[in-house]
Amino acid sequence: MDEDLLDWRTKGFWQPDPVRTADFLAGRPGLFDGAFTWPVLVARRAALEHNLRTLAGFCAAHGLAFAPHAKTHMAPSLLDAQRAAGAWGVTAATANQVLALRRLGAARVVVAGQLLDRGVLRWLAAEAGAGFEVLFQVDSAEGVRAASGLALPVLVELGHPGGRAGCRTLGELRAVAAAVAADPALRLAGVAGYEGGLPDAAAVTGFLDGLRAAVHALAADRLLGPEVIVATGGSAWFDLVAARLGGDAGGPWPPGHRVTTVLRSGAYLSHDEGFYRERTPFNRVEGELLPALTLWAQVLSTPEPGLAILGAGKRDVSYDEGLPVPRVVRSAAGGGRPGHGLGVTRVNDHHMFVADPRGVLRPGDLVGLGISHPCTAFDKWRAIPVLDDDGTVTDVLRTYF
Template structure:
């Protein structure tokens, strides 16, 4: 295999990370932490009456999709029709595209796959979006959700009148089926703002209740506010309808050592569970050119940097000795170099294990990611399809 970090010496399963089959840098997933995170979130959703459709754009890993579905996920969320195609290719039975789909080729594919039995939902937030989807041909109507937004946010209807007009246009089209309402609250600043937005989703659902099916999806949920979603969306609040409260959190599967460590809702509700950082990025010290500075062989092509820089955890010496990474701090990244401020002794050839911040921009840099057990032996390889 010619994948980054792999030397191509046959099947890597059963090999130690440090036995010569891998090079550096290398992103690694720890199996125990991944399995615990999947189980923790599945249990949380069950306890709170939530259906879970993890956002697959975080990992784009069919192996992880299968594990999430096996744990009880309703389906997989994606951001684009191309990502939905990956899910379909790998046997995911139900997908929600959390955006409008406007491209005629993508819509033709969606219509054909829907006719073939694929359970595909997507969002609309405009009459133009409804018209584009309604122009498809096929035997089965396409299920869509009306997206509600907020001023200054990204997509979604900005007024109740617009949302109702979009819902009526969907209901009037024989090619479309109104499945529910949806929104994204992840950009809001605090619990009160998120709660108010979720109440707006509920109000929108009530106003369009006469257009909704008996079982209506009401969907929200990034990875920072799912406790508020759990408090607001489940329940018997839509007269004449069963609400399917659909949570779309995705970053939980590997969590992180930065943004989500600080923002996970489990910090507010610690009795509900905890998530574990599951990604390690190993990089080699390639230079110690001056006192207090070390350069590691990783950079923006290897590590996420949009929500915080990598966090050093451990130093592994050439002898195999492992010591805590005290006194190390990443100060900046270049394309393939990391600058480390250091008050401890590092030498070229040392390996440093880093945690990362924001898994959504970690996976997309790696086509193949070894999964290791607690002894550092590879038990699987995750393939990603971005």
């Protein structure tokens, strides 16, 4: 299969005859000129570039290294853009993502979790000899044993009650760290944690202060080298990460140790019009992120008053952290108008139910929908058109999930 071809395998593109991506783009197609069918997920170039600059600037201003979470998009061109904007590394969630990122040219990867497959860990050790740096997390004796004897850097993970991973107490973390340090090959590189599941700012602040306390405790135990990594941060609380862990913002680090705080936010790049719009730290601090993704779906039927059925569903758009939001309507005759009064009520595999109390939608109309939770939107599309402000398609994002 030729990944450069746009053809019958490329959802959203209407290409009965194969065409090379470069040839397709050379024709400067427009979204509504016949080159696409519905539904199709599109990205706005201006919003992506704005968001890229915004968080790169935030990290630089607060002394944070940035390793954006690649699980959000797994798109080579966006990874390249993040590297060009100064990213220190990139974050992965799974071994398969690490392999993909290695093949896509990543030089440094933070794995936000344990790796327990010995075959994977042996491969990482071999790749480390070729200059590939991977830091993965452990929170158990089993995690340490899985990597035992391999020359790999390890982060011990601090968690919290009810969280998805991590040592629940400082004592447990110190014991795991001691087991890492006792292994003749493993290297204790620092600590890690994830605060995104905590309910409020007070809980997040307490957890981040716990990460700082963990660094001090491991330094007192003489388990840390001179260079220390502290990796944390999703897309909902990076302002508090900056306030508590950026530089010496939350207090001094242990003397004799140079600490690099690594932020791992991922959803910022495309942002959204639901889950992260409500939770972004830029609701609390200066700055702004812009929603970059729109799903265009066609009205298939208006079978009863107040109800319209769109031809898009769970296979096309995220629905796990909020339903899509109708933003604009384009009639079959062309021209757009705001989607005021419209609301998505539920989705099936390939159908979307829209409340239309004023009866403004007709079969054949197109509805542009904002999405909620980009991490489960990108993975449904292997090719995503990128639009300039005038609607011209200027690029195609390829994703590798």
